[in-house]
Amino acid sequence: MVAQLWRATAAFRLATLVYAAALILRHRHGYAHPLGGLLALAVMAGWTVLATAGYARPALRRRAFVVADVLVAVALILGTRWVDTGVHIDHGAPTLPVSWAAAPVLACAVTGGPWAGLAGAAAVSAADVVERAALAPNTFNGVVLLLITGVVGGYVVRLGTRAETAVERVARLEAATAERERIAREVHDSVLQVLSLVSRRGRELGGEAAELGRLAGEGETALRTLVAAPPAAASGELELRALLEPYAAERVTVSGPAGPVPLPAAAAEAIAAAVGAALDNVRRHAGADASAWVLVEDEGDVVTVSVRDDGAGFAADRLARAVEAGRLGVAQSIVGRMRDAGGTAQVTSSPGQGTEVELRVTR
Known part of the structure; x- marks a missing residue:
């Protein structure tokens, strides 16, 4: 023009x-x-x-x-x-x-x-x-x-x-949506069906196959999250619940408000990625029988997402010692990601009491 x-x-x-x-x-x-x-x-x-x-x-x-x-x-x-x-x-x-x-x-x-x-x-x-x-x-x-x-x-x-x-933004959104839908169909018809089959058969066979089935189920959930996450809307916002609900699984419960929770795309994507990293830590470190709960709270000016588990937990100074030792998993994948998006992340844990990760962003 x-x-x-x-x-x-x-x-x-x-x-x-x-x-x-x-x-x-x-x-x-x-x-x-x-x-x-x-x-x-x-x-x-x-x-x-x-x-x-x-x-x-x-x-x-x-x-x-x-x-x-x-x-x-x-x-x-x-x-x-x-x-x-x-x-x-x-x-x-x-x-x-x-x-x-x-x-x-x-x-x-x-x-x-x-x-x-x-x-x-x-x-x-x-x-x-x-x-x-x-x-x-x-x-x-x-x-x-x-x-x-x-x-x-x-x-x-x-x-x-x-x-x-x-108009250009809407055109890009439509193109991105069409491409995402095409990829989602191809993934669903191939990889997701295989992972679902492996997960189901592994649980049926039990033993070592059950662990393989569990890993396949986790991979299926992560892949569904990737292909189901909506692209940024024309207004530059994303609906947070749509990004977090695919994380729900057998041992993961996702709860939130009845209405939509729109956030700027960068903030919503940062929260979703941080939640994914927190749940990955639960699967790796909390114990095989640990469950997790993801709660979304929309307070108007502030949106808070908490990830809580009933796993083994860890000592209060463990994260600080991990950073000193050069292990920056939580510092980068959760705290650093939220900081870059203009939000905050707080990790609270104690041995035997599970872990809670609280993510907050201001509108």
């Missing part, structure tokens, strides 16, 4: 150049300095070519170039008093650039939005008032129209840019 706006601005600049050229060529014999009028026309034509080429390149759409654009229009307006006669000016004759001077105002609006458009319009309008040496009714009307053009043009540009961004 931005490229289209610049093309429209270039078309406006060219059309108004033709109009200004027609007026200058028609009235040049009545100027105090006819050659000055032709010189002004040459400047407008040259700057039109330069500005059109410059604004076509994103690298040149900088503040200095836009300011130079406005200054050229201001100089041409002020130069009208030197080229034209005082009688013509006092009787309301147009400035040399006429409506061509509005092109830099549009460039300001496209580049910087309403405030930049207003600033450009104010500069051009001030030059117009100085050139007239009085605020006549037609001058006042022109100033008002120019100010409205700058503000409204900038506002429309901002709306259009935001709409374009939203």
Whole structure:
């Protein structure tokens, strides 16, 4: 859309150049300095070519170039008093650039939005008032129209840019959703069915096969979580419950509010990954018979997720000693992940009393 706006601005600049050229060529014999009028026309034509080429390149759409654009229009307006006669000016004759001077105002609006458009319009309008040496009714009307053009043009540009961004985000979301669904179908028809079969047969056979079945079941749960997790919504949010519910298993209970718990995508994904790491620690260290409970609490401004187990637990200083020894599993996968997402993580445990991991993020 931005490229289209610049093309429209270039078309406006060219059309108004033709109009200004027609007026200058028609009235040049009545100027105090006819050659000055032709010189002004040459400047407008040259700057039109330069500005059109410059604004076509994103690298040149900088503040200095836009300011130079406005200054050229201001100089041409002020130069009208030197080229034209005082009688013509006092009787309301147009400035040399006429409506061509509005092109830099549009460039300001496209580049910087309403405030930049207003600033450009104010500069051009001030030059117009100085050139007239009085605020006549037609001058006042022109100033008002120019100010409205700058503000409204900038506002429309901002709306259009935001709409374009939203459309692109929705398109990416739809593409990501379609790809996720395709992968999920393929995984379900192959890997998940095999893991489910191994898990079921392992439990039926018992013995060492039961442990193999348990591991296959855990792999199945993790893989289902991966393929079922929804992509970020168009608003940049994720529904936290949808990310955590796939963790539910035979020994894992997931509970939460009845309604949705939306969070910014980065925070929701960090919590889900931290919960997955905590449950993985339960499976590895809490004991074969340990159960875990995941509780989601939405307090409005704060969302808290706790992961509690009834396993063996560990000493209070064990995590600190693990960090000193260079074992950073919990420090990185849980605490560090939550810190990077702007949240906090607290791990509480004692021997024989299980472990609780509390994750908190602020909306």
